[in-house]
Amino acid sequence: MEIAIETICDIGYAQASIGQIAKRAGVSKGVITYHFPSKDELMQNIVEDLYLKGASFMSKIATESTASNMLRRYIETNLEFILAHKQHVAAVAEIVMNVRDEEGKLIYHQPADNAIYVPLIEILQWGQEDGSFRPILPTSAQVLAMTIRSAIDLASQQLVANPDFNMKEYAKELIQLFEAATRKSPI
Amino acid sequence: MEIAIETICDIGYAQASIGQIAKRAGVSKGVITYHFPSKDELMQNIVEDLYLKGASFMSKIATESTASNMLRRYIETNLEFILAHKQHVAAVAEIVMNVRDEEGKLIYHQPADNAIYVPLIEILQWGQEDGSFRPILPTSAQVLAMTIRSAIDLASQQLVANPDFNMKEYAKELIQLFEAATRKSPI
Amino acid sequence: MEIAIETICDIGYAQASIGQIAKRAGVSKGVITYHFPSKDELMQNIVEDLYLKGASFMSKIATESTASNMLRRYIETNLEFILAHKQHVAAVAEIVMNVRDEEGKLIYHQPADNAIYVPLIEILQWGQEDGSFRPILPTSAQVLAMTIRSAIDLASQQLVANPDFNMKEYAKELIQLFEAATRKSPI
Amino acid sequence: MEIAIETICDIGYAQASIGQIAKRAGVSKGVITYHFPSKDELMQNIVEDLYLKGASFMSKIATESTASNMLRRYIETNLEFILAHKQHVAAVAEIVMNVRDEEGKLIYHQPADNAIYVPLIEILQWGQEDGSFRPILPTSAQVLAMTIRSAIDLASQQLVANPDFNMKEYAKELIQLFEAATRKSPI
DNA sequence: GATGAATGAGACTTCATTCAT
DNA sequence: TATGAATGAAGTCTCATTCAT
Numbered sequence: 001m002e003i004a005i006e007t008i009c010d011i012g013y014a015q016a017s018i019g020q021i022a023k024r025a026g027v028s029k030g031v032i033t034y035h036f037p038s039k040d041e042l043m044q045n046i047v048e049d050l051y052l053k054g055a056s057f058m059s060k061i062a063t064e065s066t067a068s069n070m071l072r073r074y075i076e077t078n079l080e081f082i083l084a085h086k087q088h089v090a091a092v093a094e095i096v097m098n099v100r101d102e103e104g105k106l107i108y109h110q111p112a113d114n115a116i117y118v119p120l121i122e123i124l125q126w127g128q129e130d131g132s133f134r135p136i137l138p139t140s141a142q143v144l145a146m147t148i149r150s151a152i153d154l155a156s157q158q159l160v161a162n163p164d165f166n167m168k169e170y171a172k173e174l175i176q177l178f179e180a181a182t183r184k185s186p187i
Numbered sequence: 188m189e190i191a192i193e194t195i196c197d198i199g200y201a202q203a204s205i206g207q208i209a210k211r212a213g214v215s216k217g218v219i220t221y222h223f224p225s226k227d228e229l230m231q232n233i234v235e236d237l238y239l240k241g242a243s244f245m246s247k248i249a250t251e252s253t254a255s256n257m258l259r260r261y262i263e264t265n266l267e268f269i270l271a272h273k274q275h276v277a278a279v280a281e282i283v284m285n286v287r288d289e290e291g292k293l294i295y296h297q298p299a300d301n302a303i304y305v306p307l308i309e310i311l312q313w314g315q316e317d318g319s320f321r322p323i324l325p326t327s328a329q330v331l332a333m334t335i336r337s338a339i340d341l342a343s344q345q346l347v348a349n350p351d352f353n354m355k356e357y358a359k360e361l362i363q364l365f366e367a368a369t370r371k372s373p374i
Numbered sequence: 375m376e377i378a379i380e381t382i383c384d385i386g387y388a389q390a391s392i393g394q395i396a397k398r399a400g401v402s403k404g405v406i407t408y409h410f411p412s413k414d415e416l417m418q419n420i421v422e423d424l425y426l427k428g429a430s431f432m433s434k435i436a437t438e439s440t441a442s443n444m445l446r447r448y449i450e451t452n453l454e455f456i457l458a459h460k461q462h463v464a465a466v467a468e469i470v471m472n473v474r475d476e477e478g479k480l481i482y483h484q485p486a487d488n489a490i491y492v493p494l495i496e497i498l499q500w501g502q503e504d505g506s507f508r509p510i511l512p513t514s515a516q517v518l519a520m521t522i523r524s525a526i527d528l529a530s531q532q533l534v535a536n537p538d539f540n541m542k543e544y545a546k547e548l549i550q551l552f553e554a555a556t557r558k559s560p561i
Numbered sequence: 562m563e564i565a566i567e568t569i570c571d572i573g574y575a576q577a578s579i580g581q582i583a584k585r586a587g588v589s590k591g592v593i594t595y596h597f598p599s600k601d602e603l604m605q606n607i608v609e610d611l612y613l614k615g616a617s618f619m620s621k622i623a624t625e626s627t628a629s630n631m632l633r634r635y636i637e638t639n640l641e642f643i644l645a646h647k648q649h650v651a652a653v654a655e656i657v658m659n660v661r662d663e664e665g666k667l668i669y670h671q672p673a674d675n676a677i678y679v680p681l682i683e684i685l686q687w688g689q690e691d692g693s694f695r696p697i698l699p700t701s702a703q704v705l706a707m708t709i710r711s712a713i714d715l716a717s718q719q720l721v722a723n724p725d726f727n728m729k730e731y732a733k734e735l736i737q738l739f740e741a742a743t744r745k746s747p748i
Numbered sequence: 749g750a751t752g753a754a755t756g757a758g759a760c761t762t763c764a765t766t767c768a769t
Numbered sequence: 770t771a772t773g774a775a776t777g778a779a780g781t782c783t784c785a786t787t788c789a790t
Contacts, residue, residue, distance in 0.1 A: 010291055011287065011290075011291030012285065012287055012291060012293070013201075014200075014201050014285060014287075015287060015291055017762075017763060017764080018763075018764065018765090019762085019763070019764090027771080027772090028771065028772045028773065029763095029764090029765095029772090029773085030765095030766095030767090030770095030771065030772055030773070030774095031770075031771055031772075033764075033765065033766080034770070034771070034772095035770090038764075038765080039763095039764060039765090097284065098199065098201060098285075100198065100199055100201075100202060103198075104197055104198025104199060104202050106199070110348070111344040111345055111347075111348035111349070112345070112348040112349035112352075134367070139356060139360060140360050140363065140364070142360075143338075143357060143360035143361060143364060144360075144364055146338065146341055146345075147334065147337075147338040147341075147361070147364060150334075150337040150338055150340070150341040151333065151334040151337055151338070153337070154333055154334075154337040157298040158298055158299070158333075160298075161297070161298035161299040162298070162299035169326060170330060173326060173327050173329075173330035173331075174330060174334070176327065177327070177330060177331055177334060177368055178368075180321070180367065180368045180369075180370075180372070181364055181365075181367045181368040182367075183367075183372070185367070185370070204779075204780060204781085205780075205781065205782090206779080206780070206781090214754075214755090215754065215755050215756065216755090216756085216780095216781090216782095217754065217755055217756065217757095217782095217783090217784090218753075218754055218755075220781075220782060220783080221752090221753070221754070221755090222753085224782095225781075225782075226780090226781065226782090384665055385661065385664075385665025386659065386661050386665060386667070387575075388574075388575045388659060388661075389661060389665055391783075391784060391785080392784075392785065392786090393783085393784070393785090401750080401751090402750065402751050402752065403751090403752085403784095403785090403786095404749095404750065404751055404752070404753095404786095404787095404788095405749080405750055405751075407785075407786065407787080408749070408750070408751095409749090412785075412786080413784095413785065413786090471658065472573065472575060472659075474572065474573055474575075474576060477572075478571055478572025478573060478576050480573070484722070485718045485719055485721075485722035485723070486719070486722040486723035486726075508741070513730060513734060514734050514737065514738070516734075517712075517731060517734035517735060517738060518734075518738055520712065520715055520719075521708065521711075521712040521715075521735070521738060524708075524711040524712055524714070524715040525704075525707065525708040525711055525712070527711070528707055528708075528711040531672040532672055532673070532707075534672075535671070535672035535673040536672070536673035543700060544704060547700060547701050547703075547704035547705075548704060548708070550701065551701070551704060551705055551708060551742055552742075554695070554741065554742045554743075554744075554746075555738055555739075555741045555742040556741075557741075557746070559741070559744070578758080578759060578760085579759075579760065579761090580758080580759075580760090588775075588776090589775065589776045589777065590760090590761090590776090590777085591761095591762090591763090591775065591776055591777065591778095592774075592775055592776075594760075594761060594762080595773090595774070595775065595776090596774085598761095599760080599761075600759090600760065600761090
């Protein structure tokens with residue numbers, strides 16, 4: 001699976017055939033289809049594996065005591081996770097945007113699905129209720145959450161494309177940026 | 188080409204084989220390879236076509252007289268463009284993230300390439316020089332530009348996944364968000 | 375047809391598609407299929423054209439009065455003809471060795487067909503009957519004829535592959551060679 | 562590979578598609594591209610295989626002690642080899658005259674290449690130096706070598722076209738012919 | 749006469765998958 | 770467990786041919 005992840009990162013999902021992965025792993029093709037009923041299941045395993053890793057990683061976030069700290073922690077933790085598993089994250093991004101069912105619909109990626117934004121929206125809601133953030137209407141919270149999330153996801157792309165990408169700095173800047181964006185306006 | 192764009196939008200780049208495109212267009216496969224030397228050239232045409240459309244569209248932005256207005260206009264215009272050519276934009280996104288050369292490197296998409304962020308960075312620089320934005324260090328400008336751009340690109344994904352996506356609202360919110368993020372801090 | 379001949383010479387029969395020929399001629403593909411019912415008929419015309427040219431050329435040979443002169447004249451005339459129509463001859467060689475019917479049998483080239491050797495065999499027979507050549511049994515005459523013919527055909531290949539090929543010299547040498555081979559032995 | 566050779570012999574290089582070969586072999590097309598990366602490599606293998614066979618076969622020739630015997634042995638051995646591997650030889654002849662690169666140039670067959678004539682030229686040189694052959698100028702030796710070679714190559718064509726072709730007789734006659742052609746003239 | 753669009757067959761190749769060993 | 774042979778579907782591309790204009 002590690003080699004599969006590397007391969008997908010290097011040459012993309014479409015080119016990452018079982019033959020290619022096997023060649024890079026120095027084993028026969030058969031050994032892959034022996035361990036995984038199908039290519040799709042291999043991919044599913046890679047995706048689920050990352051979710052498991054992610055779940056434990058993300059549990060830290062909830063420990064913060066203020067909305068502002070929690071937002072900061074959300075960004076930090078997500079970017080740390082991406083840094084810690086950069087290839088895995090990039091591979092899953094490839095899989096998620098390419099695996100489709102027979103009808104052609106994406107299986108994993110549901111851009112219309114709001115679930116991914118829910119935690120962020122909750123933080124924002126909490127923050128504006130307790131007065132630590134500026135007033136944020138539900139619509140604004142939604143868009144803010146989308147923006148934060150897309151900025152985080154961008155880090156993964158940058159990281160694989162450019163090994164010198166400075167994640168620490170990016171995190172610091174992103175936190176500062178969204179603090180400015182949620183801060184109460186001047187009187 | 189229109190059918191090709193539709194097909195890529197519907198079932199993704201990888202599944203959008205010449206056979207599929209031809210079937211949807213109600214013509215024979217040969218008719219496509221007759222008009223385009225190869226599939227790659229068809230894709231290239233689709234990409235270039237969008238760039239041409241985009242270039243004329245974007246020229247409006249430069250006409251604004253303040254950095255703040257220009258940033259607003261940048262966001263507005265980009266989102267209008269995405270709305271006006273939603274399928275084409277989505278198809279190009281698919282192409283750009285999937286077409287690779289023999290070595291496996293992406294041909295069109297260069298995440299490490301900074302060129303796309305330059306216009307935004309210039310706006311931000313201008314704005315902080317003339318005092319209409321808060322002080323923004325070069326690093327911050329870079330990250331801010333990346334964030335704005337990724338929020339804009341997200342709109343395209345949302346639009347194809349969800350026909351009810353309200354672009355007007357999204358634009359309004361995004362403008363407001365980045366105004367808050369660039370506004371001078373309270374004293 | 376001239377362009378077709380050139381094309382076949384340059385890139386071989388298999389690659390000489392109607393499209394290639396049309397492109398080199400600067401006309402549309404249609405113009406070829408308009409003038410020739412099918413590609414096969416175009417090829418047939420090229421072959422027949424050369425036969426017509428050849429027939430008039432070869433008539434000179436019969437005018438010689440001795441077998442020895444006639445053999446010399448046969449070689450000379452054939453090589454002159456090849457030189458005069460080098461591309462056409464080479465193209466026909468390509469066609470003759472490649473055009474096959476649905477069963478896969480060569481249409482033009484019948485290596486087992488003895489017809490092509492008959493004129494030479496007659497010269498040799500005549501020469502040994504009138505005593506100007508050494509005794510040559512029928513089997514020997516057959517092989518001698520085959521050898522002469524293949525040496526002549528070789529000239530065409532050499533000519534297209536090597537523009538500096540000296541045909542005059544080759545003719546002189548070939549004549550000398552087969553004079554030595556047919557000369558009466560020393561007592 | 563054996564079936565490929567048979568197929569090429571039967572229906573020619575151009576018609577000998579992987580599909581045809583597979584059908585005759587009673588296997589699926591995939592099995593061929595499984596064992597050979599590409600059709601070109603299959604053909605290359607067939608050619609190289611024959612060269613290997615040929616190399617060991619031809620080593621016998623050098624053992625002769627006189628130029629005259631060596632020439633005889635050269636002809637004999639070559640024709641024996643052709644007889645022993647008639648299909649393989651014929652297939653390679655097809656390949657050699659048809660496989661071209663993208664520019665249209667023959668890859669294997671270089672009619673302008675003199676290498677193939679060198680052994681024969683050396684025999685002839687040797688023979689005229691030690692006085693067993695008539696005086697043969699370099700130019701004559703070249704043409705003589707070409708003639709011998711083309712007469713030998715002709716045998717392969719005859720053999721596949723006509724199963725009754727008598728190779729033994731052909732060899733005997735060819736030897737006799739070229740002995741006559743190299744014999745010293747009468748005083 | 750000439751053109752260019754269109755077709756459909758067939759070629760090579762890739763690939764996920766199956767299976768005997 | 771692991772391998773390598775084999776399969777068959779699908780993909781891209783080439784090409785002779787047809788046909789309306």
